[in-house]
Amino acid sequence: MNFLNQDDTICALSTSAGMGAIALIRLSGKNALSICEKIFSKPLQDKATHTAHFGRIKSGEQLIDEVVVTLFKNPGSFTGEDIVEIACHGSVYIQEQILALLIENGARMAGPGEFSLRAFMNAKMDLSQTEAIADLISASSKAAHKVAMHQMRGGFSREIGELREGLLSFASLVELELDFSEEDVEFADRKQLQDLVEQVKLKVSALLQSFKLGNVIKNGVPVAIVGSPNAGKSTLLNTLLNEEKAIVSDIAGTTRDVIEDTIILNGIEFRFIDTAGIRETKDTIESLGIERAYAQIRKAAVILLMIDLTETPEKYVLKQIEQFSHNTNNEDQTLIPIFNKMDEVDLADFKGLEGKGIFISARNKVNIDVLVDELGATIGDYGTEDQTIVTNARHYDILKKCELSLVKVEEGLESQIPGDLLAMDIRETLYHLGEITGQITTDDLLGNIFANFCIGK
Amino acid sequence: MNFLNQDDTICALSTSAGMGAIALIRLSGKNALSICEKIFSKPLQDKATHTAHFGRIKSGEQLIDEVVVTLFKNPGSFTGEDIVEIACHGSVYIQEQILALLIENGARMAGPGEFSLRAFMNAKMDLSQTEAIADLISASSKAAHKVAMHQMRGGFSREIGELREGLLSFASLVELELDFSEEDVEFADRKQLQDLVEQVKLKVSALLQSFKLGNVIKNGVPVAIVGSPNAGKSTLLNTLLNEEKAIVSDIAGTTRDVIEDTIILNGIEFRFIDTAGIRETKDTIESLGIERAYAQIRKAAVILLMIDLTETPEKYVLKQIEQFSHNTNNEDQTLIPIFNKMDEVDLADFKGLEGKGIFISARNKVNIDVLVDELGATIGDYGTEDQTIVTNARHYDILKKCELSLVKVEEGLESQIPGDLLAMDIRETLYHLGEITGQITTDDLLGNIFANFCIGK
Numbered sequence: 001m002n003f004l005n006q007d008d009t010i011c012a013l014s015t016s017a018g019m020g021a022i023a024l025i026r027l028s029g030k031n032a033l034s035i036c037e038k039i040f041s042k043p044l045q046d047k048a049t050h051t052a053h054f055g056r057i058k059s060g061e062q063l064i065d066e067v068v069v070t071l072f073k074n075p076g077s078f079t080g081e082d083i084v085e086i087a088c089h090g091s092v093y094i095q096e097q098i099l100a101l102l103i104e105n106g107a108r109m110a111g112p113g114e115f116s117l118r119a120f121m122n123a124k125m126d127l128s129q130t131e132a133i134a135d136l137i138s139a140s141s142k143a144a145h146k147v148a149m150h151q152m153r154g155g156f157s158r159e160i161g162e163l164r165e166g167l168l169s170f171a172s173l174v175e176l177e178l179d180f181s182e183e184d185v186e187f188a189d190r191k192q193l194q195d196l197v198e199q200v201k202l203k204v205s206a207l208l209q210s211f212k213l214g215n216v217i218k219n220g221v222p223v224a225i226v227g228s229p230n231a232g233k234s235t236l237l238n239t240l241l242n243e244e245k246a247i248v249s250d251i252a253g254t255t256r257d258v259i260e261d262t263i264i265l266n267g268i269e270f271r272f273i274d275t276a277g278i279r280e281t282k283d284t285i286e287s288l289g290i291e292r293a294y295a296q297i298r299k300a301a302v303i304l305l306m307i308d309l310t311e312t313p314e315k316y317v318l319k320q321i322e323q324f325s326h327n328t329n330n331e332d333q334t335l336i337p338i339f340n341k342m343d344e345v346d347l348a349d350f351k352g353l354e355g356k357g358i359f360i361s362a363r364n365k366v367n368i369d370v371l372v373d374e375l376g377a378t379i380g381d382y383g384t385e386d387q388t389i390v391t392n393a394r395h396y397d398i399l400k401k402c403e404l405s406l407v408k409v410e411e412g413l414e415s416q417i418p419g420d421l422l423a424m425d426i427r428e429t430l431y432h433l434g435e436i437t438g439q440i441t442t443d444d445l446l447g448n449i450f451a452n453f454c455i456g457k
Numbered sequence: 458m459n460f461l462n463q464d465d466t467i468c469a470l471s472t473s474a475g476m477g478a479i480a481l482i483r484l485s486g487k488n489a490l491s492i493c494e495k496i497f498s499k500p501l502q503d504k505a506t507h508t509a510h511f512g513r514i515k516s517g518e519q520l521i522d523e524v525v526v527t528l529f530k531n532p533g534s535f536t537g538e539d540i541v542e543i544a545c546h547g548s549v550y551i552q553e554q555i556l557a558l559l560i561e562n563g564a565r566m567a568g569p570g571e572f573s574l575r576a577f578m579n580a581k582m583d584l585s586q587t588e589a590i591a592d593l594i595s596a597s598s599k600a601a602h603k604v605a606m607h608q609m610r611g612g613f614s615r616e617i618g619e620l621r622e623g624l625l626s627f628a629s630l631v632e633l634e635l636d637f638s639e640e641d642v643e644f645a646d647r648k649q650l651q652d653l654v655e656q657v658k659l660k661v662s663a664l665l666q667s668f669k670l671g672n673v674i675k676n677g678v679p680v681a682i683v684g685s686p687n688a689g690k691s692t693l694l695n696t697l698l699n700e701e702k703a704i705v706s707d708i709a710g711t712t713r714d715v716i717e718d719t720i721i722l723n724g725i726e727f728r729f730i731d732t733a734g735i736r737e738t739k740d741t742i743e744s745l746g747i748e749r750a751y752a753q754i755r756k757a758a759v760i761l762l763m764i765d766l767t768e769t770p771e772k773y774v775l776k777q778i779e780q781f782s783h784n785t786n787n788e789d790q791t792l793i794p795i796f797n798k799m800d801e802v803d804l805a806d807f808k809g810l811e812g813k814g815i816f817i818s819a820r821n822k823v824n825i826d827v828l829v830d831e832l833g834a835t836i837g838d839y840g841t842e843d844q845t846i847v848t849n850a851r852h853y854d855i856l857k858k859c860e861l862s863l864v865k866v867e868e869g870l871e872s873q874i875p876g877d878l879l880a881m882d883i884r885e886t887l888y889h890l891g892e893i894t895g896q897i898t899t900d901d902l903l904g905n906i907f908a909n910f911c912i913g914k
Contacts, residue, residue, distance in 0.1 A: 020473030021914035050509040091594045093602050137548045457478035
């Protein structure tokens with residue numbers, strides 16, 4: 001199958017697989033209307049775009065279903081082609097029968113993301129916007145949803161577009177000089193170019209920086225809870241889980257994939273890492289030599305160091321924190337000491353811990369909100385509506401290449417290299433920026449991107 | 458919650474739960490349009506029915522999604538009320554957010570089947586048709602689908618309606634006589650009434666008869682495979698499974714619930730019963746004393762008695778069949794002897810078995826089609842498009858009551874009971890027939906029926 005072939009009409013189930021009250025089957029392509037007409041009880045070609053029609057679908061004499069067919073005519077559709085949506089009763093049998101009928105009548109099954117691919121090919125959206133659709137569908141937290149939505153709406157594309165535009169006009173001017181090379185003119189002001197390159201580099205660098213945040217927003221913040229066996233680690237986990245349940249409205253009919261130890265707090269997903277290796281030992285701090293547990297802890301962005309106040313006098317608490325800080329010693333990690341069982345001790349004995357961690361009672365749910373806020377603060381503000389955050393590893397890799405080629409441009413300017421070489425370096429940056437938004441693509445690239453989409457999108 | 462209250466506007470996810478490319482959220486009720494308008498970027502009240510509108514859903518300043526909203530205005534909608542369908546990106550986060558927004562703005566979560574209940578309450582369909590929707594959605598075989606579709610399209614209702622009509626006019630005539638009781642007139646011809654009652658009884662009896670078929674069509678035909686350990690039982694099961702796979706087109710994106718040992722052959726579902734108790738014994742036939750295995754076999758509508766020809770001389774085969782028939786001896790069960798490994802023996806040695814069972818090779822897939830046809834034949838022809846088959850236990854119970862009350866009418870006619878008593882008996886039959894189509898309902902009845910629906914339907 002050549003997935004770039006757009007001469008044919010594709011079909012797929014677009015709603016979640018399995019049985020439901022209603023299922024939606026989508027057809028897109030030149031023959032979407034005529035193929036649907038062959039199995040539907042009413043003519044469609046003469047109907048207006050964006051209208052819905054109730055009728056019957058038959059396979060020969062067998063009545064398959066009573067359905068509602070909605071038309072979205074080219075160009076005012078998601079893909080830019082004619083689209084027909086068939087809302088049928090959601091039995092798997094009916095879904096299969098209708099898809100089989102569509103295929104018999106000339107459609108073919110869409111590959112993963114092929115509707116989105118067509119939207120891209122027909123310039124309904126650029127590549128980074130298209131990629132955001134897949135992110136949007138799999139976003140399970142408010143933060144991940146927000147970032148994907150910003151990208152789908154073209155926020156990222158606009159920024160890349162602005163960077164490209166400035167560089168493009170300079171590249172043209174430099175190339176123009178080449179035509180007058182014997183006259184030794186400079187159409188492109190080198191100082192201005194230097195300023196521009198500096199600006200673009202700053203912007204690219206900021207985007208690269210945002211990937212650290214983008215990555216945890218998209219994939220969840222890895223958190224390790226460490227502490228001695230009775231410090232209350234699992235009690236805390238349960239309490240946080242209930243906190244989530246209280247926040248996330250449990251709406252009948254919707255089903256979140258249950259991922260063990262994943263909790264969404266204040267719109268951010270936290271993945272609690274299994275530090276079993278540590279839990280098993282008698283004394284956490286002393287036994288950190290266990291390499292496996294260490295390795296797990298190193299993966300965490302946030303470490304919750306739980307200390308049982310009923311078991312640990314103040315001076316040992318401070319010592320433990322110090323030891324632990326010394327042992328982990330990773331700038332990218334945030335260590336949050338948690339002083340548990342605060343309601344079982346005389347707080348006057350722990351005056352020295354103030355400001356050095358969070359006093360809580362995991363069991364009696366005291367100060368859990370403070371902890372939740374602190375967890376949220378670890379990833380900082382994920383932004384105003386307008387802020388672009390890079391969440392896509394492909395974009396990150398390309399931006400890295402941009403950065404390198406910008407350094408080349410800068411160096412070229414400093415050493416006053418000839419215009420033709422300079423133009424080549426600028427073009428290289430432009431090439432990379434174009435790879436993000438899809439002005440520059442290869443079949444392989446598109447194939448890789450869309451293979452990760454779900455079918456029906 | 459009073460589910461018969463139709464003053465409010467209900468909402469639910471109507472597509473299968475979980476993540477998909479697209480999800481469909483449905484709103485039905487007086488305020489469906491105005492509630493949706495509060496969160497959607499475009500006015501809807503002024504739009505025509507059956508039109509689709511692209512726009513944005515916002516929660517305060519947060520953009521939740523870009524969606525397509527389709528309107529189905531009262532009365533031309535499924536429920537007979539204003540319906541708004543929101544097709545959103547299929548992330549669970551978005552589904553939850555939109556439902557939460559709708560609820561915030563005055564809708565409430567629909568109970569199971571509440572959209573269908575409203576369709577019934579607004580006389581868009583009668584009760585048996587409404588019940589058929591749930592059957593249609595869960596139908597996984599062609600036969601089950603066909604029967605449910607016939608019922609949903611009103612086939613069953615029409616038959617019940619015709620029976621009711623005839624009886625109703627007689628009941629009126631008999632009741633009219635009561636007004637003239639002193640004059641001793643007979644408006645209702647007793648002979649005609651007798652004929653009619655006879656007809657209705659025959660029809661009711663035919664419907665009751667059809668339930669046996671209807672039940673296996675809806676719930677699958679229970680099949681037991683019995684035989685000695687090496688007779689090839691699991692090989693046969695695997696071969697049949699492959700047969701199914703070859704028939705059922707495996708269409709990407711649709712997911713059939715995998716039920717162990719359930720196979721759809723020629724449009725009928727067969728449930729293979731676990732007869733482990735038998736499998737474990739050395740000699741099946743001799744050890745049928747094992748009560749547990751017996752009990753399992755008694756549940757089967759079809760018994761496949763597998764005999765290994767390489768191990769059993771002809772006369773023992775005949776003896777086994779005879780013994781087995783004697784031991785099971787259930788008129789409702791069909792025994793199909795299967796002579797396996799036909800390709801490993803000299804068939805000349807088994808001339809006496811011809812016509813007494815099916816020669817196959819489970820391993821080499823010989824004569825499997827013959828077996829499949831024979832299996833299909835056990836449930837007979839499930840009908841022309843027009844045949845009504847009762848699949849619903851509630852309908853069966855009511856028809857049983859109808860039958861009893863018809864006998865009372867007959868007996869009354871024979872013993873020439875007074876018109877007022879006769880009228881009462883006819884009214885009882887009418888009452889029961891009305892319970893099927895829903896002219897007669899109680900809140901409890903409706904509650905029970907719709908509790909078994911899925912949410913969103």
